[in-house]
Amino acid sequence: MEFDHIHFYVQDAQRTRDWFIHYLGFQGIGSWNQVHTQTEIVYQGSVYFLLSSPLTSESPVARFLQVHPSGVADVAFQVQDLELRIKPLIQQGVKVISPLKFYHDQGETIKWLTLKGWQGLRHTFIEQIGTHSGKMIPGFPRLLPQDHSTLLGIDHVVLNVKSGDLKKAISWYNHYLGFEAKQRFNIQTERSGLQSQVLVHPQGQVQFPINEPASSNSQIQEFLDLNRGSGIQHIALKTSDLVQKVQDLRQRGLSFLTVPGEYYLQLQNRWLHQPLSVDWEQLKRYQILVDWETSTPEAMLLQIFTQPIFEQPTFFFEFIERKICQVQGQLRQAEGFGEGNFKALFEAIEREQIKRSS
Structure with missing residues (x-):
């Protein structure tokens, strides 16, 4: 299973498309209008986003926006053996929102269907069969290009749920979709x-x-209040050179969460007995978070987080680089999520929350 694409429901698809192009450097590669909904597609590397807005009150986007602010409606997964994988889920009672469909073009075949995920979040499951000469998006009638850039893909997607629902949500994704628990914070x-x-x-x-x-005053609770329910809080995009990526994004005018200088002083103290040199001033200048495991400090985890991108402070992007090092002749990549970075992110969002309430 891999991430295939993310589908946003927004107030104005064209304006949101232009924002992704201007601030994030994505390319607009297609659009189509249904009777009630307009959809734009943007991409960079292997990352594809669908941006839909309502044309009439009959649009499912209009119904979504009556309840929630702009945000993620569907996290789509790419799978193999779609029909075999989905059959037991349907037998167990997972709700099908859109039944199995097929489309064929230029030697490629795509199969897909959409299931109801946690608390109304949708998950479209997609299988693409053929020569893989291009990307196929459900409902879009032509192959889309793929490029090679410093944006390597989607690293992770984060879901916020209400107090008391964490165990139930974990159980749902484990039981129905086969997810397994890893780190806990x-x-x-x-x-x-x-x-x-x-x-x-x-x-x-x-x-x-x-x-x-x-x-009750957690920034997760603020998200739940403003989003009027659970939902996707942020998407992390992988890059091979985070410093260069941040330079480019800042030149485009993208705003990021700020990190206090004390954070970098603490990092330098942790790093005192490590053999590698790190340009702390550069990391501080670009406000990049850093973490590592003591056993493999070269495999650093670098992260940075944008300011919220929509009208409500409910959704933001993360950019992440997982550095690779060699240990006993084998390559190792930074894995998981550093607890120091996780807490620094929480504190950064909390500072923005305090600003909004003052």
Whole structure:
């Protein structure tokens, strides 16, 4: 299982497309209008986003926006043996939103169907069969290009759920979709906290952390209040050179969460006995978070987080680089999610929350 694409429901698809092109450097590669809905497609590397807005009140996007602000409606997964994989889920009672469909073009065949995920989040399952000469998107009538860029793909997608639902959401994704528990976090600050469980799929690269608030004033609770329910809080995009990527994005005018100088002083103290040199001033200048495992400090985890991108502060992007090092003749990549970075992110969002409430 891999991430295939993400489908956003937004107020204005064209304006959102232009934002992705201008601020993130994506390319607009297609659009189509149904009777009630307009959809734009943007991509970069292997990352594809669908952006839909309503043309009439009959649009499913209009119904979504009556309840939620702009955000993610569908996290789509690429799978093999779609019909074999989906049959037992349907037998167990998972709700089918859109039944199995097929489309054929230029030697490629795509199969897909959409299931109801946690609390209304949708999951489209896609199988593409053929020579893989291009990307196929459900409902879009032609092959789409793929390029090679410093944006390598989707690293993870984060779901926020209400207090008391974390175990139930974990159980749902484990029982029906086969996800397994990996890292668990209990983050506390002087003001608030959260609990988080990272889920991974054993067949592929999909990572799916789930958060719940640990206090009534948590920024996770603020998300739930503003989103009017559970939903996707952020998407992490992988890059091979985060410093260069951040330079480019800042030149485009993209805004990021700020990190206090004390964070980098603490990192330098941790790094004192490590053999490698690190340009701390550069990392501080670009506000990049850093973490590593003591056994393999060269395999650093670099992360940065944007300011919220929609009208409500409910969704943002992360950019992440998992550095690779050689250990005993074998290549190792930074894995998981550094607890130091996780807490730093929570504190950064909390500072923005405090600004909004003051």
